Amino acid sequence: MDLSDKLKGSYSVNLRTLTRKSILGFGYQEIKNIRIQDLLISNKQKELIKIYYGLDKISFLDDILEECGITKEMRIEKPGKIVDYDKRDELVAIAMENVKIYRQKERAAFRKMMEEKLDSN
Numbered sequence: 001m002d003l004s005d006k007l008k009g010s011y012s013v014n015l016r017t018l019t020r021k022s023i024l025g026f027g028y029q030e031i032k033n034i035r036i037q038d039l040l041i042s043n044k045q046k047e048l049i050k051i052y053y054g055l056d057k058i059s060f061l062d063d064i065l066e067e068c069g070i071t072k073e074m075r076i077e078k079p080g081k082i083v084d085y086d087k088r089d090e091l092v093a094i095a096m097e098n099v100k101i102y103r104q105k106e107r108a109a110f111r112k113m114m115e116e117k118l119d120s121n
Contacts, residue, residue, distance in 0.1 A: 015079050017059045027051070036060070040067055049095045053088045056081045069098030 018024070020037040031039060031047055039048060045068045051058055052070060059078045060068070074091060082088040 015057045015059060017061060018064070019061055020064065024051075036064060040064070045069065045099045046092065046096060049092050050088075052076075053082045053091055067099075067102065069095035069102060071098065 018036050020035065020040075022036050023034065024032055024036070026032060027047075031044060034042075036048070039045075048060065048064070048068050049070065052060060052065070052068070053076065057079045065075065074095065076082065082091065
């Protein structure tokens with residue numbers, strides 16, 4: 001049941017832009033009470049991507065969107081969501097590919113940093 005039907009317009013939710021320290025406070029029990037940073041560390045980017053594209057008034061800071069593979073070109077105007085499930089699934093898949101690329105670049109940078117550190121010793 002939609003709360004807006006029951007409360008007849010007396011209900012309003014403002015746009016929420018979540019930070020790394022934010023806790024979702026909604027959703028599946030396994031992610032409901034976890035900070036966004038912990039979800040990112042746990043490789044739960046797909047859930048965050050689905051939240052971004054599927055919920056009208058939930059957004060994230062730019063650095064979180066980048067880490068979730070959502071480039072500037074893929075961002076949508078908020079408040080707003082993608083109603084077409086096929087389009088949403090397509091964007092989630094593209095974002096997840098971007099996440100893989102992002103992780104590969106991070107690992108390569110870490111390896112390079114460690115090699116430089118070992119070479120200097």
